Amino acid sequence: MKTMRFASTAVAVSIATLLAACSTLGTPTSAYPTLNGAKPLVIGHRGASGYLPEHTLASYKKAVEMGADFIEPDLVVTKDGELIARHEPNITATTDVSARPEFASRKTTRKVDGVNETGWFATDFTLAELRTLRAKQPNAARDKSFDGQFQIPTFREILDLAKSESARTGRTIGVYPETKHPTYHVDAGLPIEPRLLALLAEYGYTKKESPVIIQSFEVSNLKALRKLTQVRLVQLVDADDVDSKGNVTLVAPFDKPYDFAVAKDSRTFPDLLTPKGLAEVKTYADGIGPWKPYLASAAHVLGADGKPRDLNGDGKITDADRVALPPTDVVKNAHAAGLFVHAYTFRSEAPLLLSDYKGDSKAEYKRFYALGVDGLFSDFPDTAVAARDSQ
Ligand SMILES: [Ca+2]
Incomplete structure (x- = not known):
């Protein structure tokens, strides 16, 4: 999933809206209003990516140590057909490839979901070549002291880690792979899905009860997977951004599943979340993975000058200057x-936390647990677990 922030376009928020927003924060209850009444799952997003470079075995292991129920690898394919974990086919931001003179000639421009990107792409490297690279922290706000230490893991290694960590901890550690840019990989002649299913079958993960959930922002690959596996499937639902009023904004390529764009299907991501859209999703998936503003958004407050008010007085307009809206x-x-x-x-950095949370990242988790989410993706699984288990 991509990193997003709120826009700062100024739109007025009425007093009535603010009062309604306050009432949504409510008092945490002891029961979880989930679909099956179970405790919501904490999914270690790219591992414990708030602490260590994302999509490394060290990051996944830290997520397990912090209590995550699932670890979440994003899957892309190498030139020689191996499944590896990277957030994107473009590995420029998350590895030291740009500093490797031996790979300088691999820099190129490729189209991903209709958008030209320049950099280095996993589909142009063999696994052996990718193994010589080292992961780095792509988020400027996070600790870079671990850069250069960890290799890119294969999906097989991640499945092995989940098994060994399950045995070590006595908990069942689930794996939550995302098929990244399925259309891109098909166009490259390196489809993800057959490789994914073959490996899952090898590890015995073929049933609905298996500790595996497959996620995708596209639709047609999930529909195809539904015919081939009983493993749980999740339809991800994205957007481009959120405006100051709290409405999601839809700009390509984040406005709709990319296979819809290719097929000239007019439906957008929000169309998947209407009762009609959800009924359609239910025909091929077990759950949805929506960006959180679709569940409960937040708005800026306008000052007398018509601009968003700097509620926390730090001189910048961020999510910390927004107020929660009703779910x-x-x-x-x-x-x-x-x-x-x-x-x-879910992330803990102060500029990302709504003013309602008063700097307490646990408050955000509690709000969404109270809404009835069945699980959430967190870069900081320790906080997600603490907020859940202290209820
Ligand atoms: Ca501010």
Whole structure:
């Protein structure tokens, strides 16, 4: 999933809206209003990526140590057909490849979901070549002291880690792979899905009860997977951004599943979340993975000058200057359709926390647990677990 921030376009928020927003924060309850009444799952997003370079075995292991129920690898394919974990086919931001003179000639421009990107792409490297690279922290706000230490893991290594960590901890550690840019990989002659299914079968992960959930932002690959496996499937639901009023904004390529764009299907991501859309999703998936503003958004407050007010007085307009809005009906409607809801992405950095949370990242988790989410993707699984288990 991509990193997103809120836009700072100024739109007025009424007093009535603010009062309604305050009432949504409510008092945490002891029960979890999830689809099946179980405790919501904590999914270690790219591992414990708030602490260590994402998509490394060290990051996944730290997530397990912090209590995550699932670890979440994003899958891309190498030139020689191996499944590895990277957030994107473009590995420029998350590895030291740009500093390797032996690979300088591999720099190129490729189209991913209709958008030209320049850099280095996993599909142009063999696994052996990629193994010589080292991961780095792509987020400027996070600790870079671990850069250069860890290799890119294969999906097989991640499945092995989940098994060994399950044995070590006595908990069942699930794996939550995302098929990244399925259309891109098909066009490259390196489809993800057959490789994914073959490996899952090798590890005995073929049933609905298996500790595996497959996620995708595209639709047609999930529909195809539904015919081939009983493993749980999740339809991810993205957007481009959120405006100051709290409405999601839709700009390509984040406006719709990319296979919809290719097929000239006019439906957008929000169309998947209407009761009609959810009924359709239910025909091929077990749950939805929506960006969290679809469940409960937040708005800026305008000052007398018509601009967003700097509520925390830090001289910048960020999410910390937003106030929570009332929740939508998406969780309720998804549960009514028989779909579980796993929301993304939860992060602890102060500029990302709404003013309502007063700097306490646990407050955000508690708000979404109270809404009935069945799980959530967190870069900081220790905080997600602490917020859940202290309820
Ligand atoms: Ca501010």
